Amino acid sequence: MSYASGTFLAIGRPGHRFLIHGDETTVQVLKERDRQAADISYMGAYRSSEGSDEPIVLLEYQPGRGQIHPQTFLGDYRGTLMSDGYTAWRTLESATHIGCMAHARRRFVEALKARKKPGGPPAQTLKFFDQVYRIERQVRDERPWDGETQGDCMRRFRQQHSVPVLNALKAWLDAITPKVVPDTKLGDAVSYTLNQWEYLTRYTQDRRMPIDNNLLECDIRIFAKGRKSWLFSDTVDGAKVSAVVYSLMLTCRASRVEPFAWVRHVLTELPQRRNG
Template sequence: RRFVNALKTRNKPGGPPEQALRFFEQLYRVERQARDKKPEHGETQADSIRRFRQQHSVPILNALKTWLDEIAPKVLPDSKLGDAVSYTLNQWEYLTRYTEDGRMPIDNNLLERDIRVFATGRKSWLFSDSTDGAKASAVIYSLMLTCRACGVEPLTWLRHVLTELPQRAGDADVDDLLPFNFTQTATA
């Protein structure tokens, strides 16, 4: 995003912001290829993605880091480009961590999309009738987003929980009812 903003401030296209965006395009291309690639015999999908990232993404990231280190002293720190370069270098460890685990996404877009629900509802929640009501809303939103993150249909899960819960003792363990422990076969 910061390099896109830096590109928008330029009078003419190209230059360092566009060059940085080309690096990112390459990384996302590798990511698409890694997701489409079939795992080798006995290999999990996550292991396959990690191996593919190590072979293809890490060299691109190394080239990007070298390029950033070269241009960092040449850009004005208070410019949009300077901000983009310093942010990327300061966050380097976090930005490259995804190459170590095939289960991790290349970006946090999914998380940001899920958080948007809270950001847009923030003003509405100011007018909750009580603290308990606000807490209950937060719990429900959290459970629904956990369902989504686990690939569980929220309505199916909720029907199952509301059917099962009344049949249990008040002090019974309910961990098996949490979205990440729920399976569609639990309702069958």
């Protein structure tokens, strides 16, 4: 287990680690042993759940995208893992897996863009997704019944409203599957959603489970925006340092701490501390 992963899993009490968000994004490293400068490497990204008392965001440099990386980082993690449908995540056998609804929806958006004419099955399918997300916005404002906890209230609301829409979406996808050409954007979208169905719908069973991975994707977007400016890391060590810096700044952001003020405080205080 790496230093970063140990930091992540030790950051709080077990209740703080009920759920971890996982994802990755690309990074180019010019001077990497036994690899070409144009080869693509990755930054693994991990985040504690929304509402954590001690939120943390960690990026970790990875030379590839294989299953060894999440396995090494998370070890024998036994909580809930939110991720996309990439098979490497599913190899964590001790975790309870939930899928990202936004990833599934995005595929139908791409299928709609690929059509010569608007509408059709992609547009119809997106209406189901829109309903599901509308309900998810409403559930946050739902008030518990007398004697009902907020968690039970959210689960009840999802079971009452989200599950019927999801069942209708599943029936619709099953109905159009025989008519869809496999090697198309729509075929990919339908296949992905049906293959991930168990994971995509599991969020309705527990109010602590989010519907998608957008919380972490917003953090990754900040790294991706910076990457457009600096383009690449020169060395592996540079990529690792970049991961540390972004981890610190994104954790500040998640903790609602102004990053520059935090850096100024740390650099002011550290020289005054003995023994590091």
